[in-house]
Amino acid sequence: MTDGRLRPLAGFAAYVFLLLSGILLAGGAHAAQQPQPNVLQMRTEDDREVTWNLTADTVTSQNDSKIIEAEGRVALRRGQDYLKADYIRYYSTTNWVYLKGNVEVHFGKDDIAAEEAEFDLRSRTGWMKNGRIFMGEPHAYFAGERIDKNWGDLYTFTNAKITVCDGDTPAWSLTAEEAVVEIDGYARLWRSNFQVKDSDVAYSPYFVMPAKRTRQSGFLMPQYGISSRDGFYYNQPYYWVLDETSDVTLNEYAMSERGFMHGVEYRSRPTTDQTTWLRLDWLYDNEVVDSDGDDPIDGSDGLVRTNHERYWLRGMFEQRLGDPRWRLKGDLDFVSDQNYLREFKRGLGGFSDSRDNLFSLFGRDINERDRYRTSQVMLTRDWDRVSVALGGRYDQDPELGNGNRSYSSDSLPQRLPEADVYLHRGALFEGLPLEVQASAQSVYFHRRNGTQGARHDVHPQVVLPVNGKYGSVISSVGLRQTVYDTERRESLPGDGGDSSGESRTLPDYNIAASTEVARVYRVESAPLTLTAENAGQSRWTGIRHALQPRVEYNNLPLLDQEDNPRYDGDDRIGARNELVYSITNVFTRKREVVRMKTNDEGVAEPDLGTDYLEFLRVKLQSGYDIREANRDDELDTYERRPVLDYRAEVQYFPVAWLAWHSISAWSPYTGDVTQHDHGLTLIDANRGQLTLGYNWRSSLAEYNRKRDYDINALYLRGEASVWGPWSVGGEYRVDIENGTDLERIFDIIYTHQCFKLIGRTTFDREEERYEVLVVLPGLSD
Structure with a gap:
């Protein structure tokens, strides 16, 4: 009797029944109403002893426990791995297990289902009949009439079907007479068909698809379409993993009206603070622009494009040099002509794609499409209050050449070398409320045309912060001293002056005062009930209104700088005598939320939490321009308007x-x-x-x-x-x-x-x- 129940019997019949039951129990047969655990000890291939726990409705051992049979709700478990079936036979001498009926197996991250299966528990090899394997990473199903699980993570299939779709009739799938699948490798299919809704669409004698949980080399999804300018286009990328920290993407971009563009992209990130990204795209363009009116980008800018050879080289890198406080970083941006970035702005390798990649990796941006291209390198070192940067920078004018102005007319200044030193704000002397901050820069500007020379600039500032009960007042006084070491004087149109200036002394003054007053208003509402059903329910209990007035005054005196060389915007600093005032209203709500919290016993129970959110900010601002109020020139053309x-x-x-x-x-x-x-x-x-x-x-x-x-x-x-x-x-x-x-x-x-x-x-x-x-x-x- 396997149900464990004894019914009343009389006389001799009862005696015989009890005797037979005792013999069965003595012989090793065991019966129970509920699954009972049995411990199976075995040794692995590397000679470790492991334990599997067997539960079932019925467990029977034979031949001195060399064979164990189990029926009904059978489960064999070890850690997170398990084997389930209606019937299991286990051979202790070989560690083989045979499973039949509703077979379910979980090894690692893979789930297996089959009608019948047999496994070596030591090596986890075996076979399955009418089996199906679900691989969680990637999300994919692999099915076959017969599946052999070989040593490691290698499977072979007969009459296989592979898909990533759920359901009995997948939206798409691949079938094959034979298949070999290696986890974290590839699935190789022989005599395969691509199916849509179980209908054959395309045949391939051999097909390879990735079956990896990690990065993998292989072809990526192509981009294709039709453009009124480029014609039909097809862009096919190939992703190539070099090692654990670096990879290359190659792509061929075919355009029926333009030709073939070749692209190569390199990425490397051995650590979070050491990164390199480089990309080059090159095209022999069938189309040129011989006249401004035919320019599809801008037919009125006076520019043409006569070059067939077109390219864009860009990239960034960051590298620490031993001591992490020493860092080397650089930007690379060089383009063939003024129209390239505006024509190729979309898709793989386009301007937007490259810009997004660089910003996500480095947190730095590149210039807009219609600006000069900037390449630079910089070596930096940080101390407690001092930072130093040494480097150089090259600006390219894409409007030169290609039928436009010659390269010999280039007048862009190139900053090489450049040195910057920053003293971060801090106490001037211990015990004094005064603080000091400063910056210094020395740059040599190379130019093919125009004034050439060096600019040395020092800008110290003394800061007096006063913080009190009712607010704060921060004032600063600075003095910018600039010295020009001009090597060649050759003013360009629009520069103004004759570049004979040798120095500049420019004081500046700033004072800002601010305070805050606040009040909290209670919000009356029904209290929350702490129940699991109310999890996620919330109510506002208060609103804080903060009023933040601020007044700021800036003063930079009017100084004639027209005779100084003009290298960049820092050579012409405009005067300011301006008062700006504002008032900001900040509203912050306080909220109670019913949430589920795990107690010390590991049981989830409802709990009341509190959070805050600044939900409204309103700022009103204006000001008064004192220079404008005192202006005496051009009054007939522009009347004074000092109020901002x-x-x-x-x-x-x-x-x-x-x-x-x-x-x-x-x-x-x-x-x-x-x-x-x-x-x-x-x-x-x-x-x-x-x-x-x-x-x-x-x-x-x-x-x-x-x-x-x-x-x-x-x-x-x-x-x-x-x-x-x-x-x-x-x-x-x-x-x-x-x-x-x-x-x-x-x-x-x-x-x-x-x-x-x-x-x-x-x-x-x-x-x-x-x-x-x-x-x-x-x-x-």
């Missing part, structure tokens, strides 16, 4: 799904609004995100600011779920003032558990572009 525009800034974050920022300015003289910058963002975890922004500037003709046209632009960007797996996204920017669209990007997105299909349409002033992107997890990530 009234300016309001608002930041509002009331809930997690809404954010609003706004800046507006108003002129007290014209009574008109002079600036609008507004942005509203709506966020829904299930439906998507939408951002709407508006920028506007009025045309001004004032003493210290001048623009002859209005700026009036609107932008909209976001992504939103439409229905089921369908969503739409994109970006729209329009110049309302001129009635022209700056950029239109529209995406139609279909998202499935095992693939994503994106159709993208892009319109801007330079081209129309149509793209299709198919993402297959496991194949084209």
Whole structure:
């Protein structure tokens, strides 16, 4: 009897029954109502003793426990690994186990299901009939009529089927008569078919796909589409892992109207503070621009492009030199012509892609597409209060050559060498409230044309901070001393003066006073009930309103600097005599939240937590320009307007799904609004995100600011779920003032558990572009 229940019997029948039961128990048979644990001891291949725990409804041992059979809810466990089946037979002499009926096996991160299976528990090798393996990393299913698990993580399949899709009828799959799969390696398929909904679409005699949990070499998803400027294009990247810390991406970019572009990208990051990123793209362009009117980028800038050879070399690196306080960093940015970055701004290797990569890796930006390209190298060292930087910088003018001005006319100053020293703010003498900070710079400016020489600049400042019960006042006095060591005087048009200046002494003064007054307001609401059902419920219990007035005065005297050399903006420092005052309102809410917290016994129980959020900030600002109030020149053209525009800034974050920022300015003289910058963002975890922004500037003709046209632009960007797996996204920017669209990007997105299909349409002033992107997890990530 295996159910453990004895029914009343009479006389001799009862005696026989009890006798037979005693014999069975003595012979080793064991029966129980609930699964009972049995300990199986065995030695591994490296001669370690391990323990497996066996539970089942019925466990029977034979041949002096050399064979153990178990039926009903059978489970064999060791740590996180387990084998389950309706029936298990275990051979203790060989450590082999046979499983039949609803077989489930979990080894490491892989889950196996089969009708029948057999495993060597020492080496974890074996075979499965009508088996299916789920590999958690990557998310992939591998099935076959027969699966052999070889030593290590190598599987062989007969009549295999591979997919990353859930469900019995996957959206896409690969079938093969034979397959070999190596975990953290590749799946190799012979005589395979690509299937959509179990229907054959494409045949391949041999196919390889990654089956790795870590970085892997292989082809990445291509980018392809149609452009009104480039024609049909296809960009195929290949990712090559060099070692654990470095890799290379190679890509071939074919454009029917332009030719082939070749790209190579190198990345290395052995530690978080040692990083290198370099990329070169090169194209022999079939198209040239012989006249300005034919220029698809800007037909009125007076520039052409006669070069076929086009390229962009860029990169950054950071390296510590032994002592982590010594660091070497550099930037590289060199382009073939003025149009390259504006033509190739999208896609793999485009301007936006490279800019995002560099900023995410180094936290530094590169110049905008229409600016000079800057390459530099810098060696830095930090002490407690002193930092030193030594380096050099080269600025390239992409408008030189290629049918435009000759390279011999280059007048950009190159900073080589350059030395900077910074004394960080700190006490001047112990016991005195005075503090001191300073900066010093020495640069030699090389130029092919124009004034050439060195500039030495020292700028110490003495700071007096006064902090009291009712606020703080911080004042500083500085003196900038500049000395020019001019080697060649050759003023260029627009420089002004004759570059005969040899020195400059410029004092500066600043004082800022601020304080804060605050009050807390209680918010009355029903108290929260501490129950598990109320987890996540919250209520506001208070609002703190802080008022922060601030007044700041800046003074830089008017100094004639027109005869000094003009290398950069630091050679012409404008006068200031200005008072700026503002008042900021900060609103912070206090909230109670019901949350689940684990107690000392490891049991989750409801608990009351408190958090704070600054949900509203309103700043009002204006000022008074004393220099403007005393101005005597050009009064017939520009009347005095010393009062600065009234300016309001608002930041509002009331809930997690809404954010609003706004800046507006108003002129007290014209009574008109002079600036609008507004942005509203709506966020829904299930439906998507939408951002709407508006920028506007009025045309001004004032003493210290001048623009002859209005700026009036609107932008909209976001992504939103439409229905089921369908969503739409994109970006729209329009110049309302001129009635022209700056950029239109529209995406139609279909998202499935095992693939994503994106159709993208892009319109801007330079081209129309149509793209299709198919993402297959496991194949084209």
